[in-house]
Amino acid sequence: MANIPEELKYSKDHEWVLVNGDTATIGITDYAQQSLGDVVYVEMPNEGDNFNAHDAFGSVESVKAVSEIFTPVSGEVVETNDDLNDTPEVVNDDPYGDGWMVRVKMDNEGELDALLSSEEYEEYLKSEE
């Protein structure tokens, strides 16, 4: 069963968001990493890039598959987790911690309201099965 921390918000694309002031830290969920299998490569945006909510900002690749990652919120990328270039497997080992991908300075915090709570995401996963 996938781990779904209560303190995070979730997208239906299986990204998680941790909010700190006007900054959102984004990664992929435990469910997403389990579905992908061994992560071997993470392609990330550049710091300073701007994205609208639901834009693809990068991709996660396993041996077999490529999965795009979508930003759940609009804003500017202020930091990327460059450690993942050398150790992409951290996305599998610690998806909600060291496996984080980008930090975005949000343009519109109201977009957070469209995201799912942990309970809602759990329900969503059940409905997907």
Place this chain on the structure above:
Amino acid sequence: MTDQNLKKTPLNAVHRELGGRMVNYEGWDMPVLYPAGTIAEHLRTRTRSGLFDVSHMGEIHVDGPDAIPFVNHLTTNDVTRLVDGQAHYSALTYENGTVVDDLLVYRFGPERLFLVVNAGTQDKDWEWIASHKGDFDVDLRKASDDYCQIAIQGPDALGILQTLTDTQLADIKYYHFTEGTVDGVHSIISRTGYTGEDGFEIYAEPSRAGQLWGKMLEAGNYGSDEGILPCGLAARNTLRLESSMSLYGHEISDEITPLEAKLGWICKLNTEFIGCEALKAQKAGGLERTLVGFEMSEPGIARDGFDVYSAGEKVGYVTSGSPAPFLKKNIGMAYVPPAISGSGTALKIDVRGRMVGAVIVPMPFYKRER
């Protein structure tokens, strides 16, 4: 989630019990990976041993006085060179030299051959083969439902399998086979595989598949740190790619000839098979494209179908591309014009809109130490 229309091997329930993630592969419900994951499965096969259910492959018996001339007429390799108990890799070709399928041809006797073809192409292969029977004095029998096929591969494979059989496995040479018993079950024991490792492929009655699979896992200490691992289709693919083996629909197809795919070594052009004239002409006229191996020189993974560029021009496409778990590089195979096929040639590959550097390298990417 189970699609009732998918075909199942006799080990379907076993894969599910083992936690295999099942996918639709060419109409078959097959495990793509098990909980250990593709990288672990791949590495374990290289260093110790891996177990593969390949029961989806197709089998055809060709018996009768004209068995050898008939198969020699249909396939590119020279069947007359086989001795009893020997197998070889070959291809079925169309008149234009492109590939119906690749296959193994086993010789049980001068009037008894056994063909092993791909899962997804077996109906097409059967129709092709049966339609060319003509006046050949042969009896053709579709036998896919008569066999399960289990591959045990890797440096520990011989030792594990030896605990289950009286047959002296070390006496079976590479690409040779014998009939014997495995855990008391009558089997064809073939020293062949699709991983680049030493190993065996076992053909037996489907009802005994669960017994053989279970015994091989047990004998291989499945569950221990260095024990055998069941391996899914994803590992099967990365293992064959590291070893530069062709996969039908990728490196070879009904639009590609074996010569283009660097399979000239299985094309014995003096044997007058279907497609032989086209291949002779292609050889004489020179190839327009040839298969090369490459590794990525910049971060990025080439995938099947991606376009290949040289000096700003599109020159070809990727047939198979993936991370190579043992080599720890991102590798692939591609078709390019012969003029730029030399090792060391720099290429660019269009990775979803990003031009990523790659360099042509010699194949095979991986070769086991003997």
